[in-house]
Amino acid sequence: xxxLRLGIIGVGGIAIGRHIPAxxxxxxxxxxxxxxxxxxxxxxxxxxxFKIPHAFESYQDMFPHVDAVVIxxxxxxxxxxxxxxxxAGLHVLCEKPMAMTTAEAEQMVEASKRAxxxxxxxxxxxFMKESQAAKKVILExxxxxxxxxxxxxxxxxxxxxxxxxxxxxxxxxxxLIDYGCHLLDLALWLIGNPEPVEVSGTAYNILSxxxxxxxxxxxxxxxTFDVDDHVTSYVRFDNNVSLMLETTWAANIEEDQxxxxxxxxxxxxxxxxxxxxxxxxxxxxxSAASWxxxxxxxxxxxxxxxxxxxxxxxxxxxxxxxxxHVTKIIEAIYESSEKKRSIILE
Numbered sequence: 001x002x003x004l005r006l007g008i009i010g011v012g013g014i015a016i017g018r019h020i021p022a023x024x025x026x027x028x029x030x031x032x033x034x035x036x037x038x039x040x041x042x043x044x045x046x047x048x049x050f051k052i053p054h055a056f057e058s059y060q061d062m063f064p065h066v067d068a069v070v071i072x073x074x075x076x077x078x079x080x081x082x083x084x085x086x087x088a089g090l091h092v093l094c095e096k097p098m099a100m101t102t103a104e105a106e107q108m109v110e111a112s113k114r115a116x117x118x119x120x121x122x123x124x125x126x127f128m129k130e131s132q133a134a135k136k137v138i139l140e141x142x143x144x145x146x147x148x149x150x151x152x153x154x155x156x157x158x159x160x161x162x163x164x165x166x167x168x169x170x171x172x173x174x175x176l177i178d179y180g181c182h183l184l185d186l187a188l189w190l191i192g193n194p195e196p197v198e199v200s201g202t203a204y205n206i207l208s209x210x211x212x213x214x215x216x217x218x219x220x221x222x223x224t225f226d227v228d229d230h231v232t233s234y235v236r237f238d239n240n241v242s243l244m245l246e247t248t249w250a251a252n253i254e255e256d257q258x259x260x261x262x263x264x265x266x267x268x269x270x271x272x273x274x275x276x277x278x279x280x281x282x283x284x285x286x287s288a289a290s291w292x293x294x295x296x297x298x299x300x301x302x303x304x305x306x307x308x309x310x311x312x313x314x315x316x317x318x319x320x321x322x323x324x325h326v327t328k329i330i331e332a333i334y335e336s337s338e339k340k341r342s343i344i345l346e
Contacts, residue, residue, distance in 0.1 A: 004030040004091075004310050007066035009059045009081060010073040011037045011046040012163060014095060018124075019070050020050050022303035030307045034062045063088045068118070068310050071095055074170040075177065079104035082119065086111040091118040091310040093302075097181045097330065098323040100172035105327040109320045118309045120316055121323035123185040127301035129294025130274040134190055134262075137269065142276065144266025146191045149243040153183045154257040159208055159229060159249045161218020166208075166227055174227030176203065177330055180247025183260055185318075185326045186271070187243060190262060193322050194237035200342035201233030201333030207250045215250070233333045 006023055008015050015035075023032055034054035037043035047055035056062045059069070059081060068091035071081050079099045085092050092112075098121045099105040112119035125131055137143065155175075164170045165178055188194075208229040209222055230248040237243070260271040268277040276287040295301050308314025332343040 003028075004307050005033045005065065005067045006030055007034040007036065007059075007062045007069045008032060008052075009036050009062070009069050009071045011035050011043055012072060015070070015072040016046060016050075018299045019072060019303070020046075020052075022297070022299045023070075023307070024050065025300055026303060026307055029311065030303075034065045036062045060084065060088075063090060066090060068092065068306075074164050074167075075100050075172050076170045079108055082108045083111040086115040086117050086119065089115065089117065091306075093120045093122060093306045095122040096185070096323075097121075097172075097177050098320070098327050102324070102328045102331050105320075105324045109324055112320055118306070118316060119320045120306050120309065120318045121320065122302065123182060123189075123318050123323065123326075124298050124302045125182045125186040126189055126317055127298040127305070129292045129296070129298075130271050131186055131190070132294055133274050133289065133292045134269055134271045137276065138190055138262070138264075141266070143262065143264030143268055146241055146262050146264045148263045149187045149191060149241065150259070150261045150263075151180070151183045151187055151243065151245040151247070152257050152259045153180045153245075153247040154251050154253055155179070155249050156253050156256055157213075157215050157250055158217045158256070159213075159215050159220055161215060161220045166220050166225055168226045171227065173203075173330070173334060174205065175229050175247050175249040176231040176333060179249065180231060180245060181326055181330060183247070183258070184243075184245060184329060185323065187245075187260055187262070188325055189322060190260075190271075191241060193325055194239045194241055196235050196325060196329050196332070196345050197238050198236040198342055198344055199233065199329055199332035199336055200235075201231060201336040203228035203334060203337040204230040206230075207252070228334075231333060231337075233329075233336070235329055 032052050035043050036056040036059045040057040043055040069085050071094040082092050208225045229250040233245045235243040278285040305317050309316040336343045
């Protein structure tokens with residue numbers, strides 16, 4: 001295969017804002033040959049705008065024209081489309097989250113194994129240069145054995161007021177499944193994807209149910225809002241590492257905060273901004289990097305890795321078995337909140 005033929009399934013904001021521009025920069029290795037959307041008129045408009053040869057209403061009609069697909073639909077359809085694409089012999093890059101449930105994610109993993117095709121999930125935070133730097137120093141044992149992970153993915157009054165982000169039946173959840181999942185995946189990858197064994201969490205949607213919303217990202221109906229806008233959780237792993245996560249779309253805080261820190265037995269690190277923290281020689285050190293290699297365009301890096309993986313030229317960075325852990329933990333957090341007790345995982 002000289003050049004990978006790509007198809008885009010769902011031509012909403014994430015497709016035209018990230019995926020199509022990124023893949024079109026890789027014209028020597030890949031070409032977007034088709035797009036599909038349930039709104040055929042929109043698919044045809046996007047195809048014309050980006051000079052893509054084919055537009056379809058049915059994604060299955062697109063399969064003969066492509067070698068790989070990028071799935072940019074609401075979460076509800078991720079598993080179904082992924083499995084059908086893999087069964088058709090296509091590679092798949094599916095937007096995050098992997099699926100609505102653990103059972104769906106497991107079906108996707110099995111379909112990938114049966115087909116022998118690449119299945120990657122759009123956890124693009126792994127491709128950020130700070131994330132790559134953090135992984136490098138952890139692998140080189142700079143902080144020793146990770147012990148405690150702390151995540152804060154906090155936005156001040158920024159509920160996405162467009163698309164279907166606040167539709168539970170289509171998305172499966174709110175701030176956790178949409179935003180917190182990125183930092184959760186990144187943390188799991190950095191600490192080597194240990195097996196989660198116990199999860200406790202609480203999901204709230206109190207703030208966004210109030211009338212007279214002050215919201216910086218569009219408008220939404222507070223009366224029908226039925227997803228989480230604030231979540232706290234605690235996760236324990238089989239190697240006794242613990243993880244604390246807080247994520248929100250709508251917190252009453254001074255400003256947005258996006259932090260991921262890992263404390264190890266020999267040192268610690270903060271990912272955003274990247275910093276190493278040590279106790280050595282009877283002193284305390286905080287070490288910031290003056291330069292970090294890598295690209296600023298992590299969407300492009302994600303696209304490059306997927307294309308290279310499909311062509312057998314690159315090791316796949318986001319493996320489906322790893323993304324499955326994210327879905328398993330998110331599902332357990334929601335279950336814990338509903339049952340008001342911790343959840344023991346098999």
